[in-house]
Amino acid sequence: MEILVTGGHGFIGSHLCERLAAQGHTVRLLARPGADLGRVARLGLRVVPGDLADGTGLREAAAGVQQVFHLAGALKGFGPADLLRVNRDGTRRLLDACPPDLGRFVLVSSLAAAGPSPGGPSPRPGEAPEAPLTWYGASKLEGERAVLASGLPSVIVRPPVVFGPGDRDVFTYFRIAQRGLLPVPGDRERHYSIIYAPDLAEGILAAAGAPLPSGTVLPLVNPRPVTWTDLGRHIAAALGRKGRVLPLPPALLWLAGQAAFLVDRIRGEAGIFSPQKVVEMLAPGWVASGEPARTLLGWVPPTPLDTALAHTVRWYRDHGWL
Structure with a gap:
């Protein structure tokens, strides 16, 4: 199958491209000129220069493909417009460039588009209206709406916090x-x-291949939520360490977020840590249900947490990061 992937040279996209290539698909990778393709250089992908921000190269990239996996997006900015320019407007440009007989458009969105869960281990109710807290979440929700309005066969997946090699x-x-x-x-x-x-x-591949109604929105999550303390202790165990919990008071986080934003303004480049990130960190929770994916796809993430963390630590050490 001829497939277009945007954001395929990034963290999540590189894992997806690896699996698509292993399955024998012909994969086109949309990448801005000068992008670092080191993660996927060995996969033999066809790289098509293009940019969601201005639409350059999108028609060439999408011509004749059967599926599109859209992972590229903006994570940070100095205001809502910086994120909407890519996550909403760039998605619209890509949709407009897709062939009318496209088999499926797969949008990799985010739990941020839905909004936080009410607190504790209970998931956010599936029927609750979307209520994003941040510029990023709102822009991802606008991207989802663009997909739904396009009329193309589509499925939307919402990942949570993602870790791994x-x-x-x-x-x-x-x-x-x-x-x-x-x-x-x-x-x-x-x-x-x-x-x-x-x-x-x-999970993304399972959603892409399942006979789902167009416009289906699915969280793809491990069914067992964790607290930061839980996760930290599992990470420490994978590292062979004992960790001491260090609480970060809200006032300290707000101060650090404002300071980081000011420094980023001075240097002219937005960073990930900002007051917007603090809003996410202090939300009641970010838990989604894995039941829809289990029911509709027959899919549950197969890798136990400790095994996944051990593989991740090994990768970091093998690559000199730790």
């Missing part, structure tokens, strides 16, 4: 845990859904 975001926590500290944001424990990147790639 090649990840740089949760890696920060591994690095701190290596020093014996387990930071816990806020003044109380919060529960989170998580997923191991190779499992997520398999």
Whole structure:
């Protein structure tokens, strides 16, 4: 099958492209000129230069493909417009470039588009209206709406916190845990859904191939939520360390977020840690149900948490990150 992947050279996308290539598909990779393709260089993908921000190369990239996996997006910015430009408007440009006989458009969105869970280990009710908290979440929801309005056959998946080989975001926590500290944001424990990147790639493929009604929206999560303390202790165990819990008071997080945003403004480049990220960190929880994926796809993430963390630690050590 001829398949287009956007964001395929990123963390999650590289795991997906690896599986698509292993299944014998012909994979086109949309990438901006000068993008780092090191993660997927060995896979023999056809790279098509293009940019969601201005639509360059999108028609060439999508011409004649049977499926599109859209993972590319903006994670950070100085205001809502920075994120909407890519996550909403870029998605619309890509949809417009797709052939009318496209088999399926798969959007990899985020739990941030739905909004937080009410607190504790209970998942966010599936029937609850979307209520994103941040610019990022709102922009991802707008991207979902663009897909639904396009009329193309589609499925939308919403991953939670993702970790695994090649990840740089949760890696920060591994690095701190290596020093014996387990930071816990806020003044109380919060529960989170998580997923191991190779499992997520398999879940995305399961959703792409399942006979689902067009417009189906599915969280892809490990069915067992964790707290940051739980996750930190599992990470410490994978590292062979004992960790000491380090509470991070809300006031400290807000101060650090504002300071980081100011520094980013001065240097002219938005960073991941910002007041918007603090809003996410202090939300009641980010738990979604794995039941829809189990029921509709017959899919449950297969890798036990400790095994996934051990594989991740091994990758970090093999690549000199730890």
